[in-house]
Amino acid sequence: MTGDRVNRQIKLKWLVAGLSAAVFAWASVNAAQRGSENTTPAADAAAVTPQLFRLTEAQYRASIADIFGADIRVAGRFEPDLRVDGLLAVGGSTISVTRGGFEQYEAIARTIADQVTDPAHRGTLVGCGPSAVDPDGRACAKTFFERVGLRLYRRPLGPSEIALAMKNWDDARQQLGGDFYVATSAALSGLLSGMEFIFRIENTTADPARPGARTLDAWSRASRISYLLWNSTPDEELLAAAKSGALMTDAGLAAQVDRLMASPRFINGARAFFDDYLRFDDLNTVSKDGTIYPRYRAAVTGDAREQTLRTIVDLLIVKRGDFRDLLTTRQVAMNGMLSPLYKIPVDQKGWAMHEFGPNEPRAGILTQIAFLAGHSHPGRSSATLRGKAIREILMCDPIPAPPANVNFTVVQDVNNPKLLTARARVQAHLDDEECASCHKRMDPMGLALENYDGAGQYRTSENGVPIDATGELDGVKFDGAVQLGQALRNNPKVSACLVETALRYSFGRRLTAMDDGMLARLKTQFSTDGYHVPDLIRAIVLSPTYYAVTPAVKRPRRLAQLAAGAKG
């Protein structure tokens, strides 16, 4: 599959999708205008709307690659991202930078700046140097900082920012021996260490469509849609659209959104969303017992993550499939590392799409190794962990922590001769009233996946006893993972949860009651339009509500008086 082919396919589909999205956008404008009566002044609005989003490690890396080239090495360990409300994207609007974290950012910044200015890159990336008309290279340095500053801060540098970069350049030149490139590297590392690069900082402006209300300014819009759709920094064309004001118009915004979504790089954005949605960063710490699962080599986990993401991209982006089919698809990306665990012969080294036969026990992403091994223990499967993941990730139905004094001894004893299978062991959960309230929501689905061991390998028995993989979800009975996938595919909670998660991801914050209207509209549109994820994302980014600054909840009069120090 080539990038051009993806490009053409996506463009063609958008011709069809565009009309419905435009109608939706119009409806959203009207809805937003109707709601404008209740908006409050911008100062209050700013108090409740996060304006700083720390770039994720993936976004930082992609931004550097886009600005300076993929051969610039980003070496070092980043401070971990934080998962809030199920998403790292939401955590990005709550975290700051610790001292240890900043030390890393500063060190990484210096290694990047040194590479950009080294002899191998300076010609292309700096593009000028000391010359007859500019003997110390000062004019060149200023031009460079203005140009690269626009890319790094995703807006033009302000006068004092340029002045500071030049002061840093002058200081470095004076103290480090006068070399142009050494000084340029030092000052560049300052820009890279700046919070304006490490954080995506949003700014607002008066909303021309809603008198008295605020909306994101053009530069902030460019960053928001770029990091959402590409998981990376805006390119020069998008920044030009911000500069011209085009992003503040419906037509100009739609043109850029369609361009970004038609690009092969939209796949990066989609992968980032699904990686976060499925909590795949947790796979970084998955390890399996090599004695129990000898086929599960260390490299399997990374390839398993890649397998599911490739499967998703193929179905939802390349083929513009129905989101729900992720739970039933027999198409899977496969490579030679993973094929032994699936017990299928695959000789090629790279990736290729593989189709499981109708009688094979694999269908849907829940039967892939990333999900199965990721929600298991190092040495055995876990019906409860898998069931919990399905509830929380796919159904947006959080499971509370277990009661503190629960006695697991009977339910989990793998050596008890009477409790040979996971089903027999977890049945005791369901016999205990306190446990049952949560376990009946998790275990039946997890038990349907018991035909796969802790490494995701298929099996028909546990300890010599045939596995019973039957269960029921919301009145739909199933037997085994394939039928479970079918039941989940047709369960409206799953598609509704995807919409809710996509909206949280897109906003990078928790949803509030203010978002209920937008959420309801998106859910309806998603189901009536055929469950196409790109259409959902497009509907979000073309909605004026997406750029509106969330107003503060109006305080009761008495409380407002107290806050203002009024008497009586």
Add this chain to the structure above:
Amino acid sequence: MLRGVMRGGAVVLALPFLDYFLDTNGTAIAASLGGGRMPVRFGTWFWGCGMIPGRWNPTKAGSAYDLPAQLAPLKPVQQHVSILSNFAVPLEGQANSPHYSGNIAIRTGSAAEGWQKIAAPTLDVIISDAIGSGSVFRSLDLSPSGNPRTSYSYRNGSSQNAAIPTPLEMYQKIFGTDFHDPNAAAFTPDPHYMVRKSILSGVTDERRKLMQRIGAADRARVDQYFTSVREIEQKLALQLEKPPPAEACRVPAKPQEIAASTDITQREAGHKVMADMLAMALACNQTKVFNMTFSEALAELRSDGSTTGYHQSTHEELTDRTLGYQPTVDKFATQCMGAWADFVTSMAAVKEGDGTLLDNMLVFAHSDVSFAKNHDPNGIPMMTAGRAGGKIKAGIHINGNGDSVTRVGLTLQQVMGVPADAWGAAGSRTNRTLTELLA
């Protein structure tokens, strides 16, 4: 930084940000090192999944306490270790959140259901704020787990101090290119540090405007960012000065990388390398505060080839009727105490002044539960090691008789010079110092 609590939420006023605009060079801070008395260092050592009370709690109080089976590995270092048994975690009407409530209460003075909901910084952060500023690193957060998230050091619920997760990364961070041997004869200030420091100290009009227009939550985050920048500036300032000599400092060799593992024997090996390296980091004045997290609260440790890990075993293993306890759990818990004994040994092996490095340390070890099988938050095992420069007793057993764990946290802060006369939230707040521990 000013802190308060308004309607249950922490409020942080942005004093450090204002402070940030002031230009300081950190000279005074550097002068606090060396010059006579050895600095007293504070650290925590954490292991997950607690112990089996009947196999861990000594029966005899005071000095020459008995060593039940799970404490047997401490025999060679018993004179350095004090046992704090039978202290309670006041839940203040909150649910006991398994593996969280007890750990959080011990570290923050108030139980919470999860780290994201904590109302105050952890003990180590409070102490680091008080004493950490004269060192190259304000704190070193370490774990041999391979996972940077294996850390229980938090500024607030959304600010976790991530762990350095492998021996090799630890070496590179402390003894890599930025390290200055305090005993080297020559010292030439590297102007690169001056340039780096100067670059970080710059403030633009655009940032000032930003601070005026952002909301309170974002402002607190920006404030924290600037505090972090400021601390790195101070570190760079220190690196421009000749470090005071440190007689016990011997620069360690670069370690072989030990693959991070959940296998407990391999974990112990990685931990030992990191403990030895930490001892030298302390002796070489690189930090005065540290956290070593041996295993996670939900201890992921296991033994290669076994289908059931430590945490699972605590809940699933049947009590052996002959022995009267869970044998696998007992083995894991005892091995964790072996790792703790290794740690103490590493610190005690370094001669410093008239005694050892450990004599000038206060190490606080604790777990997240007592009896893991039922997540008991009362009687969570706690210990100290070292004498804090002569301020505390070592080698004694104090039975808390159900007193609040906040007494321990308060005492640790006071010993380390934090001006606190009371500690803990709501009903668990106490002003009662654990005087039995004081020398």
